[in-house]
Amino acid sequence: MSDWTLHPDRALPADPATRPVAREIYETTRDLPIVSMHGHVDVAAFADDTPFGDPAQLFVVPDHYLTRMLVSQGTPLPALGVGPEGAPGLEKDPRAIWRRFCEGWKHFRGTPTRYWIEHELVEIFGITRRPSAETADAIYDQLAERLEDPAFRPRALLDEFRIEVIATTDPAWSDLAQHQRLAQELKGLDGTGTPGSARVLPTFRPDPLLHPARPGWRDDVARLATASGIEIGGYAAYLDALRERRRAFVAAGGTATDHGHLSADTTPLPDDVAAELFARALARGEVTAEENAAFSGHMLFQMAAMSCEDGLVMQLHPGVLRDHDPERFATFGPDKGYDIPVVTEYANGLRPVLNAFGHAENFRMIAFTVDEDVYSRELAPLAGVYPALRLGAPWWFLDEPDAMRRFREAATGTAGFSNTSGFVDDTRAFCSIPARHDLNRRVDAGFLARLVVEHRLELDEAVDTAADLAYHLPKKAYAPPSA
Template sequence: MTEWTLHPDRALPADPATRPVAREIYETTRDLPIVSMHGHVDVTTFADDAPFPDPAQLFVVPDHYLTRMLVSQGTPLPALGVGPEGTPGLETDPRAIWRRFCAGWKHFRGTPTRYWLEHELVEIFGVTERPSAESADAIYDQIAARLAEPDFRPRALLDRFRIETLATTDPAWSDLEQHRRLAAELGSLAENVGGNGPAARAAHTAGTAAGSGSAAPGTATLPAPRVVPTFRPDPLLHLDQPAWRDDVGRLAAASGIEIGDYTTYLAALRERRRAFVAAGGSATDHGHLSADTTPLPDDVAAGLFARALAGDDVTAGEAAAFSAHMLFQMAAMSCEDGLVMQLHPGVLRNHDTERHAIFGPDKGYDIPVVTEYTHALRPVLETFGHVENFRLIAFTVDEDTYSRELAPLAGVYPALRLGAPWWFLDEPDAMRRFREATTGTAGFSNLSGFVDDTRAFCSIPARHDLARRIDAGYLARLVAEHRLDLDEAVDTAADLAYHLPKKAYPAPTP
């Protein structure tokens, strides 16, 4: 049987004129440090630094990309180990979960999940046989043996993956104690991780336009890896959520501020934001259905808040208006404390209400919806779009908005950056379309750089690698068309991979 290997030119252009150029560009970025500023790996993973329990818990159970594909082919979530304890049919044997995944390997053909999984299995764990029903047990045993080694503990993999910064996503009421402990305990990356080769030098010498500064060639080393929190207040901003009043109570307890009205509610949010800044956080994250940022008169907002806090009914329209108002308030607070505001609207959460009721949040199939930005973002951009201390990064899963709305907006308002292709769009063809739709209007400097948006820790290097290959291919085409010189393409590739995310997410001063 032929040993399973990955082609070194995977995801690079097939065109023989551009592939060598793309290969040359990619080689300058492939080993750059990873700046992962938008993700959902649990901070406990690094605070406890315990061995990953088994291959199923590492690869299958937390990865909604993977599980949703298998669900589409008739495998229920409980059979994949997904669901609260006591769920009928919940599989607890990790080897059985792994076998189901391997038996369904063919279903991932042509998807980014296939690329990420291949990278993880081959490049990280040294697997040499393609997953299948027949190979499942052997692969499981090989990965399980690796997970027992010290070099495969979470903190060791931070170094191996060359992750310079990794942002988690944390509720507004998090005590952040694990983050504080990590900041004290995580040591510096070994000097050989930073490296002194061309890629490392590119990270420190290219991208002057991105405002990153430079270091002398041959002396580049990485700073200490950092796992930083991200402030996610979504449950507190939607008055019609069933747990809203309980969550306000959690906010009050965490902030030390008794919340009895709208004014104290805002004060508690400000206090928690200050705590996130002190713990190393650099951003907030908002996953609203709509991008609307229209503010309400203060007395109207206060009245809605009072009614909801008293347990009175609030209509869906009133709740939506309050949520839009609170996005405007979050922008105003970002002008005060410097936290970057991330907005990724346009996803109908829990499309299947029955599955949501059975399996809980984020398990009811999230599906994109049409999203409007030009009018929706106007209140925030008119008010804060030229404020020096404000940064808004807007994401979308509605491709139609890239060239029509988001690129023109990012191409003029200094405060706005256009987020990377996210979720359903972080696959090769969609990422190429993103470059083609946005570069002519927004250029490269008005982008956030790549974000991986993942709960699956070991997929982080795979996702960044794919993005760097796609960018290399796009830049190679510009070189082949004589629209860029090769040195400019190399410089831009380093910006996209490393410098732009650092510039897009500056750390505020506590």
């Protein structure tokens, strides 16, 4: 059997007139630095710079994109090494976990997960055999050997992957000590980084604090109080504590907040109503589902108001029903593949924030969706008129080639390119970052090539736009408006 290789034109258009143009455009962006402004790689990976674990821990166990597919084919999560200590059937042997993944390789055909993992295995780790039951052990051994090489430690891979800047996602009560240390220790791509020039940025994620019906909410408010140094006895102190923590994130190099609410509603409550609801929830844990939804929408408005004060870019990721299976959530916890998209409304939901701050000089919101029907109907028209709003890239269930193409087709006519944020990879799997950005650059090259071939864009304009989408727009979108 010949060595496993990847086609150089993968994900480019099949049309013979368009493909050469797409190839030319893609070649101008393929080696541009990566600006990874939204993701979930743990900051400790860079702060400690310890070697990655075994292949199963690197590729399989933490990746819910991967595990959910195998679960759908009958492999239980514990057999993939996912579960609390002592869970029945919890697999501890990483080689056995890797074998189960390789045996299920066929199930990933046609998925973006396959594209990402192919890229990682072939382009990063030099694997020459396709995963299967027969090749699993040999691939495992080769990966394990590579992972022992210091060149495959997280900090070294920042340079290898050409990652200019990467943002983590951090709870509001994080002490940010690791970020502060990294700002002193990490150098930029040119090797000349100066102290304080953060390359790994924190992102302020206050979600657990904005939903008073959430289990553990009062404990999380106590964490906020401790981290901020502000005793939270009521609603006003709660807002002050959030402001204080946001200031700490700005001081540590943060440029953005992130909000993963179910709804895009941003309707503010009267102050006295919000204060009474907060006090009752804090004292007795009494809050209805309707009150919880109203308070969370109100707090999104407050987060927008605070962004006008401190300049943090506000990311909104609504429309996902988290933990669809309560039994699996109780056993395995969140982020195990049971989050499901729902229909989401934006025109009315975002109206309070956009009416209040949509033209404010020091406010920027990036709105994402997993309900692609709203691209052309709501989000592109909104981003196409409000200066403060940018349209986020296809995210989560939509970060695959066909959905990316549909995004450009649906949004470009109304929002153009300049009102979009550039690509975000939204990943916990560090080694998939270059693969994800590469796929997006190929898809954008194909879309732009079609405009050139149809004489709707000149080639030099397409090349310029491709660089914007891959590099310049994300830097601009995630820089505070005052920068």
